[in-house]
Amino acid sequence: MYISTLLTLFLLANAAPTQADMLGVGFLKRATKHAHKVAIKQSATLARDLRTTFASVLIQDATSPSMQNVYCVGSAGNVTIPSPVSNSTGPSNSGKPSGSGNGTSTGTTGNSTSASSPWKVVQSYSGQNFFNGWSFYTDADPTNGNVQYVDQSTASSNGLLEVNSQGHAVMRVETTPKVSNNRMSVRITTNETFTQGLVVMDSVHMPTGCATWPAFWTNGPNWPAGGEIDIVEGVNNYTNNQATIHTNPGCTVPSSLNMTGTSVGGTNCAAAETNNQGCGVRSNQGNSFGSTFNNNSGGVYAMLWTNAGVSVYFFPRGSVPSDITKGAPQPQGWGEPMADWPASGCNPSTFFYDHSAIFDTTLCGDWAGTAWSSTGVPGQSTSCAQQTGYSTCEAFVQNSGASFSEAYHPDWEVASVKIYQTQS
Numbered sequence: 529m530y531i532s533t534l535l536t537l538f539l540l541a542n543a544a545p546t547q548a549d550m551l552g553v554g555f556l557k558r559a560t561k562h563a564h565k566v567a568i569k570q571s572a573t574l575a576r577d578l579r580t581t582f583a584s585v586l587i588q589d590a591t592s593p594s595m596q597n598v599y600c601v602g603s604a605g606n607v608t609i610p611s612p613v614s615n616s617t618g619p620s621n622s623g624k625p626s627g628s629g630n631g632t633s634t635g636t637t638g639n640s641t642s643a644s645s646p647w648k649v650v651q652s653y654s655g656q657n658f659f660n661g662w663s664f665y666t667d668a669d670p671t672n673g674n675v676q677y678v679d680q681s682t683a684s685s686n687g688l689l690e691v692n693s694q695g696h697a698v699m700r701v702e703t704t705p706k707v708s709n710n711r712m713s714v715r716i717t718t719n720e721t722f723t724q725g726l727v728v729m730d731s732v733h734m735p736t737g738c739a740t741w742p743a744f745w746t747n748g749p750n751w752p753a754g755g756e757i758d759i760v761e762g763v764n765n766y767t768n769n770q771a772t773i774h775t776n777p778g779c780t781v782p783s784s785l786n787m788t789g790t791s792v793g794g795t796n797c798a799a800a801e802t803n804n805q806g807c808g809v810r811s812n813q814g815n816s817f818g819s820t821f822n823n824n825s826g827g828v829y830a831m832l833w834t835n836a837g838v839s840v841y842f843f844p845r846g847s848v849p850s851d852i853t854k855g856a857p858q859p860q861g862w863g864e865p866m867a868d869w870p871a872s873g874c875n876p877s878t879f880f881y882d883h884s885a886i887f888d889t890t891l892c893g894d895w896a897g898t899a900w901s902s903t904g905v906p907g908q909s910t911s912c913a914q915q916t917g918y919s920t921c922e923a924f925v926q927n928s929g930a931s932f933s934e935a936y937h938p939d940w941e942v943a944s945v946k947i948y949q950t951q952s
């Protein structure tokens with residue numbers, strides 16, 4: 529049922545009236561409420577969230593073999609990357625960390641000198657100054673989650689934001705035992721933007737458990753014109769990451785891809801032509817998300833965006849390539865990516881530009897909430913309704929603050945975010 533609700537919502541927000549009329553279904557009060565929000569605040573962010581919703585709906589609904597295997601997973605092959613454009617003898621951190629101030633390096637200390645990586649750090653966020661260079665989003669959650677995003681000082685004074693003794697940036701959700709409506713949470717966006725590059729995010733922990741919906745993603749302006757790349761995303765007890773792109777019309781994925789993940793959804797990534805489903809890929813690595821990611825002390829996600837296309841890699845802790853820990857990444861040695869959207873179907877210069885990186889954690893809302901009673905996605909063999917005894921996600925969130933403290937750790941704990949570019 530929620531599928532038609534969300535379709536209605538989407539059409540009201542984005543489609544010509546004739547299309548909305550064509551739907552011809554009565555929709556729920558909730559949909560009406562959401563549609564109102566859509567009408568009063570249509571924005572790139574909102575549109576993004578609707579797309580995420582459709583991607584998730586497709587996953588929830590992807591019970592038929594035909595939907596689960598839209599693509600063949602291609603045979604192993606080489607990842608194309610640009611040729612080195614300099615001999616790069618300087619320390620990789622010598623690039624001015626734009627907008628990050630004087631970040632203190634953590635975690636990935638090691639040898640920062642490389643003669644072979646063309647990649648130079650252009651933005652670096654880590655240590656005591658991690659949060660310098662990010663803007664705190666304080667509008668209502670466009671995904672209709674039970675959170676109120678708060679500014680930096682509110683987050684800090686409520687214990688939702690810190691750099692811990694390991695030098696890791698921590699972003700938390702409020703754990704007050706009972707709330708009447710929303711829990712405070714944090715959503716941050718880099719002030720600086722980038723076009724093409726390599727984003728490397730090292731996290732030791734991410735939010736997990738019923739009601740949670742964390743994401744790390746990049747987004748361009750004038751959605752969907754600037755494109756969106758969801759690097760880390762999932763809900764509830766999921767243990768396998770989903771990476772997704774959302775674009776203007778004209779971006780597709782080929783039928784055969786060299787990647788380790790499994791496509792979910794369609795081959796047309798255009799938001800306007802596909803009800804925003806996007807081109808999603810689910811990781812086959814069982815420690816790529818949620819509790820299993822956390823049990824393994826997390827790992828490193830890398831998003832590579834070059835003329836060859838866009839791809840996402842995941843390296844569990846213990847399997848992070850030394851070139852990454854040394855700050856001299858060499859993607860050509862990383863093997864097949866988890867997700868790949870090659871240039872042959874989607875020109876990465878046309879469909880993506882001026883991206884910011886974003887972290888957020890919402891609760892319930894359009895994905896975690898609608899999937900509350902669902903099972904079947906890796907990690908979710910028992911529904912959250914059954915596990916918690918609450919029939920709705922909202923009731924669980926409002927009444928079970930303790931669930932959001934020690935037990936389920938709805939925290940992002942991030943060692944670093946580094947954005948590299950080749951010299952031009």
Ligand SMILES: *[C@@H]1O[C@H](CO)[C@@H](O)[C@H](O)[C@H]1NC(C)=O
Binds near residue numbers: 785870
């Ligand atoms: C996958 O790799 C093979 C072998 O390297 C190559 O021929 C093919 O073009 C690649 N396919 C895609 C979609 O990149």
Ligand SMILES: *[C@@H]1O[C@H](CO)[C@@H](O)[C@H](O)[C@H]1NC(C)=O
Binds near residue numbers: 605
């Ligand atoms: C892949 O790369 C390796 C090492 O660079 C090379 O030997 C091999 O020929 C390449 N394969 C293809 C299909 O390009």
Ligand SMILES: *[C@@H]1O[C@H](CO)[C@@H](O)[C@H](O)[C@H]1NC(C)=O
Binds near residue numbers: 615616617
């Ligand atoms: C590497 O770059 C340095 C500084 O730009 C230059 O002096 C040196 O000749 C270069 N080495 C090679 C092998 O190109």
Ligand SMILES: *[C@@H]1O[C@H](CO)[C@@H](O)[C@H](O)[C@H]1NC(C)=O
Binds near residue numbers: 630656
């Ligand atoms: C960088 O930050 C450290 C610690 O906050 C400080 O001691 C150091 O002087 C700073 N360096 C620069 C160049 O600002």
Ligand SMILES: *[C@@H]1O[C@H](CO)[C@@H](O)[C@H](O)[C@H]1NC(C)=O
Binds near residue numbers: 639640641
């Ligand atoms: C760093 O790399 C350089 C060049 O490969 C090497 O000479 C040096 O010993 C390395 N230093 C450390 C601390 O690994």
Ligand SMILES: *[C@@H]1O[C@H](CO)[C@@H](O)[C@H](O)[C@H]1NC(C)=O
Binds near residue numbers: 660663664719
């Ligand atoms: C980032 O932007 C916010 C406003 O959105 C501003 O308050 C902050 O000072 C900026 N940070 C830097 C390092 O420019």
Ligand SMILES: *[C@@H]1O[C@H](CO)[C@@H](O)[C@H](O)[C@H]1NC(C)=O
Binds near residue numbers: 738764765
């Ligand atoms: C799923 O989430 C529930 C509620 O947050 C939690 O009690 C349970 O331990 C989680 N299951 C797993 C396997 O992590």
Ligand SMILES: *[C@@H]1O[C@H](CO)[C@@H](O)[C@H](O)[C@H]1NC(C)=O
Binds near residue numbers: 819820823
């Ligand atoms: C994580 O580790 C804990 C403690 O070892 C274990 O109880 C739990 O089942 C693990 N969760 C998953 C999802 O592997």
